[in-house]
Amino acid sequence: MKVLEVEDLKVHFRSPDGLVKAVDGVSFDLNDSEILALVGESGCGKTVTVLTIMGLVKSPPAIVEGKILYKSNELTKFSKEEYRKMRGRKISMIFQEPMSSFDPLYTVGEQMIEVVKTHLQYDEKKAKELCIEMLKKVQIPLAEKRFDEYPHQMSGGMLQRIMIAMALITNPDILIADEPTTALDVTIQAQVLNLFKELQRNYKTSVIFITHDLGIVAEIAERVHVMYAGKIVERAEVGKLFSQPKHPYTKGLLESRVKREYKGKFLPYISGNVPRPTDFPSGCRFHTRCPRAMEICKSKEPKEIEIDGTKVACWLYGEGEPE
Template identity: 50%
Template structure:
């Protein structure tokens, strides 16, 4: 049965900011590159962060910032010509970068699960959604088909799918986009993972369904105490969902810290730009703020800070790469202003 808190986990110590909070996942100086005919693309270039057991962290940035490649690297789903060029991914203290394919298969779907952006692409169209949940259960548990089917129905009910006894026999194309995304979340939660990675889980859904899915994730996190890594381009969603945030741009971390600190008193100019571009009722009748320019080509990144061509505070020293340093707000920012 799905339980509330795992043995050995304190439901009240979920925050990664808590003293002595265990680090379930620790990403250290991760570098993921892709070999192309035009040169090597450094999609992720020295990214570091950690997630405590039962806590939540958001990675936010524009398209091309390296967010999704980071999540795929954690799942060891990077395929040639891509490769992890350096760094460590410690899960429960073990570096999964060095895992064999057999070891990583045992981890995926059981301890770490990934919910993809497009549920229709993630689900197999020739199998019923119930069969796909049953497969996920039987891959990691000694469970008969009848028991697995009953568990699938219970999971569908838990994620808010109506008439679950009937829906388990439906094929993906018979379900709405919101229902398909609920199915992928049910599959991800089937084995009660320690870490749930959500890669833009609401992008393809309308606004009302987006809110329902995000509320579902918050509720499920509290009920089964799984840690959540949310990948998104919407910093407003991170404000609502996550305790900590990592702001990425050009494959690097621009700012990192507690969500309240980063969003309440942003220090990196890129973070300021993201937050100022969020529409609000107070802006009625005024032009929406936007960050000028666009993300540079990964093959032609500027020297030093990748944001400098678009930064209103760019200085000559920005041609030299800044390190993440503490700011007066309590966050860490890779900016020469600090």
């Protein structure tokens, strides 16, 4: 069952340099209780996509087109009040920086209670009990004591766990995690990911997981969508993406991972730079960096086709001859 459907989403911003096409025709769906990963370099449109789903990108000043359907409800037609009631209750989000996501003037407990009282209408006593119970579930030691402490008294790993607790405390249908482990060291990152997977299974929440770390994708996701320059260029099940990548950009990302056999050698990398969103090249947006670019790539945008269960937008699987 689909809990979320995004159809031809476009999010553009006006700037002194021209129209910034942050998201330009993105479509995908999210199934019940699955983890879907959105992967791509910084600036490819991942975060803008999910912020738009959350109703945090306003139109105007942004130009938003397309459909976002949550259980057949058209979110782009929601009023500000309707979005406020849904955000945090039905769709929750974990942001990138735990240290900057909390108000330093309020205790962790006060900020958690605000979420509970806003969305669940619990009284103070019942809300506190639920918050402490959630802190224990995310393995915060001395939960009753930590409840009354301020964010600066916590480590980054603890704050990230508390953010997960706050996002799940209302038992939402959809959880969006925007690079939730970026600011953590490797050991704490592994602990947080294991906790995240365990809680997701227990709560049966559908997850959109945003990252540029393919190691995390292999560990946590079921399906993967690869984004480049505001578009999805490949979508596949996680095992198939790693074993049989189709798009040259996906192959470049996979080859760019650090491996033991690279010791003492130059690391592989994708040549060139990500194009500016005000000046995307014609045709396939990756052709200026693609080692297998053809003449047709420079002038005609490829359509998405399905090959062996993988959907890819690339002329290598259509017409055209390599240069």
